Amino acid sequence: MKTAAVAELKARLSRYLSRVKAGEEILVTERNVPIARLVPVAGTLEGLEGLRDLERQGLVRLSTGTLPKGFWKLPRDRDPRALVRRAVTKERGEGW
Template sequence: MKSAPVAKLKASLSEYLARVKAGEEVIVTERGKPIAKIVPLDRAAAEIPAHLLEKARAGLIRLG
């Protein structure tokens, strides 16, 4: 799992998105503390319970 400060992520977004596309997770940090995790879309969807995905697809809720 790779981590990147916000400024570095912003400067090299294409590089980090390529890593995510290849299956890697990226932890985004701010002042050395984790604030977000970027994961491949398929993996992110797998972590969301099916009943919530169904509601999101129906437009009843918004995920993220």
């Protein structure tokens, strides 16, 4: 578990939050005394582990890099009734 003093955490909060998003826990200290622990939101690690299980079964392939430049400018299919958004929102509400 990574340890960070309050001043260090304040100075580099985005960097530490990225590490937490990736599944790492951060122990926050004040004058070398632990005062808090930053942990991923419940379900995040389980979701990632679930994806890894699917990858091991050959059902999905996880990304290995960044999106190509201009990806977000590519044309997209229209979804006038928001069916895709509703399906994704419903699935997220149900969890894994």
